[in-house]
Amino acid sequence: MFNLARSTQNSAVKPMMAAALIKNAVKANNLMTKSRCISSVVPSTNLKDFQTANEPVYEYKKGSPERKALEEALKRTAAKCEEVPIVIGGKEIRTDQVVHQVMPHNHQHKLAKFYYADSKTIKSAIKTAVETQPKWDRVPLSERLKIWDKAADLMAGKYRQDLNAATMLGQAKTIIQAEIDSAAELIDFIRLNAFFLKECAKYQPISENMKVTKNSMRYRGIDGFIAAVSPFNFTAIGGNLAYTPALMGNAVLWKPSDTAVLSNWRIFNIMREAGVPDGVVNFVPADGPVFGDTITASPHLAGINFTGSVPTFNRLWKQVGNNIDNYINFPRLIGECGGKNYHFIHPTADVQSVVTGTIRSAFEFCGQKCSACSRMYVPESLWPKIKDGLVAEATKLKIDDVQNFSAFTSAVIDDKAFKRITSYIEHAKKSKNLTILAGGTYSDAKGYFINPTIVQTTDPKDKIMTEEIFGPVLTIYVYKDADLQKTMDLVHTTTQFALTGAVFAQDESFLKHALEEFKMSAGNFYINDKSTGSVVGQQPFGGGRMSGTNDKAGGPHYVMRWCTPQAIKETFVPLRDIGYPYMKE
Numbered sequence: 197m198f199n200l201a202r203s204t205q206n207s208a209v210k211p212m213m214a215a216a217l218i219k220n221a222v223k224a225n226n227l228m229t230k231s232r233c234i235s236s237v238v239p240s241t242n243l244k245d246f247q248t249a250n251e252p253v254y255e256y257k258k259g260s261p262e263r264k265a266l267e268e269a270l271k272r273t274a275a276k277c278e279e280v281p282i283v284i285g286g287k288e289i290r291t292d293q294v295v296h297q298v299m300p301h302n303h304q305h306k307l308a309k310f311y312y313a314d315s316k317t318i319k320s321a322i323k324t325a326v327e328t329q330p331k332w333d334r335v336p337l338s339e340r341l342k343i344w345d346k347a348a349d350l351m352a353g354k355y356r357q358d359l360n361a362a363t364m365l366g367q368a369k370t371i372i373q374a375e376i377d378s379a380a381e382l383i384d385f386i387r388l389n390a391f392f393l394k395e396c397a398k399y400q401p402i403s404e405n406m407k408v409t410k411n412s413m414r415y416r417g418i419d420g421f422i423a424a425v426s427p428f429n430f431t432a433i434g435g436n437l438a439y440t441p442a443l444m445g446n447a448v449l450w451k452p453s454d455t456a457v458l459s460n461w462r463i464f465n466i467m468r469e470a471g472v473p474d475g476v477v478n479f480v481p482a483d484g485p486v487f488g489d490t491i492t493a494s495p496h497l498a499g500i501n502f503t504g505s506v507p508t509f510n511r512l513w514k515q516v517g518n519n520i521d522n523y524i525n526f527p528r529l530i531g532e533c534g535g536k537n538y539h540f541i542h543p544t545a546d547v548q549s550v551v552t553g554t555i556r557s558a559f560e561f562c563g564q565k566c567s568a569c570s571r572m573y574v575p576e577s578l579w580p581k582i583k584d585g586l587v588a589e590a591t592k593l594k595i596d597d598v599q600n601f602s603a604f605t606s607a608v609i610d611d612k613a614f615k616r617i618t619s620y621i622e623h624a625k626k627s628k629n630l631t632i633l634a635g636g637t638y639s640d641a642k643g644y645f646i647n648p649t650i651v652q653t654t655d656p657k658d659k660i661m662t663e664e665i666f667g668p669v670l671t672i673y674v675y676k677d678a679d680l681q682k683t684m685d686l687v688h689t690t691t692q693f694a695l696t697g698a699v700f701a702q703d704e705s706f707l708k709h710a711l712e713e714f715k716m717s718a719g720n721f722y723i724n725d726k727s728t729g730s731v732v733g734q735q736p737f738g739g740g741r742m743s744g745t746n747d748k749a750g751g752p753h754y755v756m757r758w759c760t761p762q763a764i765k766e767t768f769v770p771l772r773d774i775g776y777p778y779m780k781e
Contacts, residue, residue: 248387248388248391248733250380250384250388250731250732250733250734251352251379251380251381251383251384251387252380253372253375253376253379253380254375254379256371256372256375256601262356262357265356265357266357266360266361266371268357269357269358269360269361270361270364270365270599272358272361273307273358273361273362273365273458274299274305274307274361274365274599277296277306277307277308277309278307278308278309278458278461279308279309279310280308280309280310280311280457280458280461280481281310281311281479282310282311282313282317282479282480282481283464283478283479284317284320284321284324284475284478284479284480285321285324285328285474285475285478286474286475287474289311289313289317290311291311291312291313291314291317293311293312293314293483294309294310294311295309295310295311295312295454295481296308296309296310297310297366297454297455297456297457297458299365299366299368299643300367300368300455300606300607300608300609300610300643300644301368301596301597301598301606301607301642301643301644301645302597302642302643303610303611303640303642303643303644304642307365307366307458308366308457308458308461310454310457310481311481312481312482312483312486313480313481313482313486313487314482314486315486315489315490317480317482318449318480318482318486318487318490318491319490319494321449321478321480322421322449322490322491322494322496324447324475324478325421325447325448325449325475325478325496326419326420326421326447326496327475328447328473328474328475328476329417329418329419329420329421329445329446329447330419331473332417332442332445332446332447332473332475332476333416333417333445333446335445335473337393337394337397340390340443340445341390341393341394342471343467343470343471343472344386344387344389344390344439344443344470345387345390346470346471347386347466347467347469347470347472348383348386348387350466350469350470351379351382351383351386351466352379352383355462355466356379358462359374359378359379359382359431359459359462359463359466360374360375360378360379362378362431362458362459362461362462363377363378363431363456363459364598364599365458365598365599366455366456366457366458366459367428367429367431367455367456367459367609368562368598368606368607368608368609368643369561369598369606370561370598370601370603370604370605370606371598371601373560373561373605374431374598377430377431377432378431378432378459381430381432381731381732382431382432382435382436382463384432384731384732384733384750385432385435385436385439385440385732385749385750386435386439388732388733388750389436389440389443389754389755390443392751392752392754392755393415393443393444393755395752396415396752396755396756397415399413400412400413401413401763407768407769408767408768408769409765409766409767409768409769410765410766410768411763411764411765411766412763412764412766413761413762413763413764414761414762414764415444415445415756415759415760415761415762416445416759416760416761416762417441417444417445417446417447417758417759417760418446418498418499418525418528418758418759418760419496419498419524419525420496420497420498420499420524420525421446421447421448421449421491421494421496421497421498422441422446422447422448422449422498422499422500422501422528422758423448423449423451423487423491423497423499423500423501424437424438424441424448424449424450424451424501424502425437425451425484425487425488425500425501425502425503425504425508425512426438426450426451426452426453426456426460426503427453427456427503427504428453428454428455428456428564428609429456429561429564429565429566429609430565431456431459431460431463433503433749434450434452434453434456434459434460434463435460435463435467436749437450437501437502437503438450438463438464438477438501439463439467439472439477440501440754440755440758441499441501441758442472442476442477443755443758444755444758444759445759446498446499446758447475447476447477447478448476448477448478449478449480449491450464450477450478450479450480451480451481451482451484451487452479452481454481455609455610457481460479461479464477464479484508488508488511488512488515489515492512492515492516492519493515493519495522495523495524496523496524497516497523497525497527498524498525498527498528499527499528499529499530499758500512500516500527500528500529500530500531501530501758502529502530502531502532503531503532503533503566504531504533505533505534506533506534506692506742509531509533509744512529513529513531516529528757528758529745530744530745530747530754530757531744531745532566532737532738532739532743532744532745532749533566533742533743533744534566534664534666534693534695534743535566535567535570535664535693535694535695535696535718535739535743536570536571536661536662536663536664536691536692536693536695537557537567537568537569537570537571537693537695537696537697537698537718537727538569538570538571538572538573538687538697538698538717538718538727539553539554539557539569539571539572539573539697539698539699539700539726539727540572540573540683540684540687540697540698540699540700540710540714541572541573541574541575541578541582541699541700541701542575542680542699542700542701542702542703542706542710543575543577543578543677543680544701544702544703544706545578545700545701545702545724546700546702546724547578547581547582547585548585549700549724550578550582550585550700551582551585551586551589552589553698553700553725553726554569554572554586554670554726555586555589555590555593555648556726556728557569557698557726557727557728557729558570558648558668558670559590559593559604559605559648559668559670560604560605560728561605562605562606562607562608562646562667562668563665563666563667563668563669563670564608564609564613564666564667565728566695566696566743567695567696567720567727567728567729567730567737568666568727568728569670569698569726569727569728570664570665570669570670570671571661571670571671571672571673571691572670572671572672572673573656573672573673573675573683573686573687574672574673574674574675575674575675575676575677575680576674576675576676576677577677579674583633583652586633586634586650586670586672587633587634587650590634590635590648590650591634593605593648595607595645595647595648597643605648605668606643606645607643607644607645607646608644608645608646608667608668609644610644611640611644613644613666613667614638614640614644614646616665616666616667617638617646617665617666617667617668617669618638618646620659620660620663620665620667620669621635621636621638621646621649621669623659623660624636624649624651624660624669624671627658629653629654629655629658630651630652630653630654630655630658630660630671631651631652631653632649632650632651633650633651633652634648634649634650635647635648635649635650635668636649646667646668647668648668648670649668649669649670650670650671650672651669651670651671651672652671652672652673652674653671653672653673654673656673656683656686656690657686657690658671661673661690661691662690662691663691664693673686684710684713684714687714687717688714688716688717692741692742693739693741693742693743694716694717694718694719694739694740694741694742694743695718695719695720695738695739695743695744696718696719696720696721696722696727696728696739697714697717697718697720697721697722697727698721698722698723698724698725698726698727699714699722699723699724700724701723701724707723710723711723716740716741718739719737719738719739719740719743719744719746719748720735720737720738720739730750731750732749732750733750733751734750735750736748736749736750736751736753736754737749737750
């Protein structure tokens with residue numbers, strides 16, 4: 197989701213600005229609003245000038261301390277197959293259903309051994325979460341913030357390279373892709389969501405005469421449990437999906453992806469060490485349909501926090517609809533379901549920016565990002581230069597084991613992804629409308645390796661231009677310069693998704709026009725920048741249509757979706773009359 201386009205910083209400085217600011221905010225939060233109102237439980241408004249900062253991204257240059265620490269963490273992590281139990285209410289559980297997480301770039305190497313929870317075990321987790329929720333909800337906001345602050349510090353320091361190593365080896369991410377995910381973005385989610393909560397909690401209703409009445413608002417968790425279903429492609433998403441609802445006073449069942457179990461297990465243990473009580477978040481790996489069937493059948497389901505495929509989210513939504521009469525609450529349904537993201541090139545675009553931005557967006561982490569550029573529209577007048585640039589850069593990309601630090605990218609996540617992605621490459625080889633310009637080769641002999649593939653199409657409605665591939669395949673439609681508006685119309689009418697999109701142009705009048713024309717085509721829109729690159733707190737992330745519910749993770753809106761506010765009115769003047777003055781005239 198969030199592939200940070202941050203500036204890296206020298207790790208020798210190791211700035212802790214964000215951590216210090218959060219600590220100051222926690223101290224300020226303890227100074228509760230003082231009034232006659234017994235329900236004054238919100239932070240003092242003296243936080244109005246509070247600012248925070250994003251976690252820096254380390255450079256990992258040769259000889260740097262972070263590079264040495266990472267190399268050591270990679271050796272430790274690769275040297276064993278770590279056992280990962282189910283954890284419910286602090287109790288470790290192991291079942292007969294044993295599953296292994298392997299290295300995608302070396303699928304014979306088992307990295308973690310874990311267990312599937314059956315329906316009975318999932319029901320036990322539900323019971324634990326439901327019992328824990330009201331107790332956790334009574335923990336003061338200031339105490340929860342201290343826990344999140346400590347967790348962010350642990351992630352930024354003591355466990356930074358353990359998180360990165362588990363992500364690199366388990367999800368086949370290169371150093372930079374892991375650092376911007378399992379370090380910087382994860383830390384940002386923990387720190388900034390706490391900041392957003394405090395900022396949102398500053399709002400208090402109007403009290404016209406404080407001598408007569410005081411109105412206030414407090415933010416509660418939702419009675420029941422939240423089911424967090426997280427994906428493989430971003431470690432940080434797992435932490436956000438499970439722990440943002442928990443921050444708001446909810447209890448959670450966290451079902452991690454089978455192919456991200458180890459990195460998610462790291463997060464779970466860090467949060468426990470920071471002070472999250474047993475039962476607040478329960479770690480429940482499970483078969484997808486079994487998990488979905490069990491949670492949606494429970495009357496205590498309070499919400500589903502989901503990132504994954506459209507068919508899976510549709511299935512969960514239908515199950516909730518079928519069971520709607522049985523629930524205590526109307527369940528909150530939040531989903532991010534991917535996209536068919538575009539780069540639209542105007543004849544005035546800067547060619548080098550187009551080439552560089554597109555190569556990174558389409559092929560970093562093998563295109564396995566919800567926001568990755570998968571389709572591109574290029575004018576005939578620029579096509580020769582753009583084509584030459586893309587092909588030249590694509591053929592130079594090194595695809596290898598992530599422990600080879602010179603690799604640009606590595607393997608796709610598993611055999612299912614390999615088969616799905618290569619089926620589109622085979623389609624391109626067989627179709628008369630499609631021409632492979634670069635790549636098109638692959639092998640799963642050792643790892644699930646697919647070379648970055650660039651395809652040109654004469655049909656802008658071919659399935660390779662309209663369906664989500666989630667892999668290193670970029671398809672380009674070349675349009676006649678005179679057909680600019682006609683081609684723009686294709687962007688938002690030929691696919692069901694509306695997640696991210698980008699336009700490249702130097703013509704300001706066109707950019708203003710494109711901003712309006714593409715208004716509904718993307719939840720995150722970029723001008724002269726690639727379609728990946730969202731940063732927590734800078735570009736809150738999410739899309740519409742079949743890309744999801746657009747709740748903008750990484751922003752204040754998302755945090756507030758996981759609470760149920762209570763409005764409180766306190767009256768200080770005794771009530772005496774039933775009638776109204778006009779009745780006595």
